[in-house]
Amino acid sequence: MNGAIGGYGAFGTRRCLCSAGLGNERRPAQVLDGVLACLMIDDNLQNPDVDDVDDLDAAEGAVVPPATAEERRQRFEDWIVPEIDFLARVARSMSKSAAEAEDLAQDTLLKAFKALGQFDGRYPRAWLFRIARNTAINRDQRSRERLLGEDDDLDRRPGTGSESADPGDILVEPIYDEVLERALDELPPAFRLVIDLVDIGGMRYQEAADLLEIPVGTIMSRLHRARNRLRVAIAGTALDRPLLAVDDVPTEPRS
Amino acid sequence: MRILVVIPGTPAWRRHRAMERCRASAVHIQTLLDQELFPSEFEADVRQHVHDCPPCAAEATVIAELKIAIVRVSQRGDAELAERLRRVAIELCED
Numbered sequence: 001m002n003g004a005i006g007g008y009g010a011f012g013t014r015r016c017l018c019s020a021g022l023g024n025e026r027r028p029a030q031v032l033d034g035v036l037a038c039l040m041i042d043d044n045l046q047n048p049d050v051d052d053v054d055d056l057d058a059a060e061g062a063v064v065p066p067a068t069a070e071e072r073r074q075r076f077e078d079w080i081v082p083e084i085d086f087l088a089r090v091a092r093s094m095s096k097s098a099a100e101a102e103d104l105a106q107d108t109l110l111k112a113f114k115a116l117g118q119f120d121g122r123y124p125r126a127w128l129f130r131i132a133r134n135t136a137i138n139r140d141q142r143s144r145e146r147l148l149g150e151d152d153d154l155d156r157r158p159g160t161g162s163e164s165a166d167p168g169d170i171l172v173e174p175i176y177d178e179v180l181e182r183a184l185d186e187l188p189p190a191f192r193l194v195i196d197l198v199d200i201g202g203m204r205y206q207e208a209a210d211l212l213e214i215p216v217g218t219i220m221s222r223l224h225r226a227r228n229r230l231r232v233a234i235a236g237t238a239l240d241r242p243l244l245a246v247d248d249v250p251t252e253p254r255s
Numbered sequence: 256m257r258i259l260v261v262i263p264g265t266p267a268w269r270r271h272r273a274m275e276r277c278r279a280s281a282v283h284i285q286t287l288l289d290q291e292l293f294p295s296e297f298e299a300d301v302r303q304h305v306h307d308c309p310p311c312a313a314e315a316t317v318i319a320e321l322k323i324a325i326v327r328v329s330q331r332g333d334a335e336l337a338e339r340l341r342r343v344a345i346e347l348c349e350d
Contacts, residue, residue, distance in 0.1 A: 080344070084337050088333040091336070098336070106340065106343055177324065184325065196329070199326060205289070223285065224285055231317065
């Protein structure tokens, strides 16, 4: 069970990841408490080699490999296709450009398709997320190695410096959505990911924390810092308002 | 160490108390809007304060608007990618 990303399909038997906890809907706190109590993720999967995705180990789960190609297709449509919007979002947040995101998402999809035989169908969102994250980690490692081997080329490579704004952009009045979109793209990946999971994906703090394997406090901190960065970025647009300051405090208490 | 002495009932005392409430609430406004403050006396206090205090209400409005805008913007940006991924998925299924 120490295989690459082995155990995706099996961790439900050892450490429960409730699929209900990964939906977009908010649930009553009482129900959620129970869900969160068992919302855990296999921590053997820190940095698996996604190239070994075919080695998924089904030892602990009730994984039944698809008997036919038709069955495989059916599983793909039932489990993976509904999560494509989520995959698109996380791929964007794990990538520096749209092209990178597309490559990452397609690689993830392909690996998921290949590995379907070892997946039991539980928690497909978490399973896809893991594949995407590990693919991104490997991609970044390869990219770093490539860059280290091509140091001399860096100075000659166009566009590696700060991306200068298009003169046309300066003239165009900033529009809130465009500015916000750009600001989102410029967020550090760790911040963007938390925004994606909580604000867009509708996950609870605890769910995001378990998925990313970081404390809830870190999720809250990243969310606050990310939102504050976005607010700074949209300064000057229609919805801009100053951050709450002590000077804003009314002189007379109202409550 | 600076010790602030305020006499209860005075305007300075009321200002100080309001400031403390805003400071305490400011930390929790985002948590409240994320529906992560579970119903309790504390949650009710924060909610009441945000309702009654204009700066905190404005802060809450901005965060709420930002959250809505983030969803709107992200869905627009990801829709095309998701559509292309769906085509890839169809191709995978057809192969």
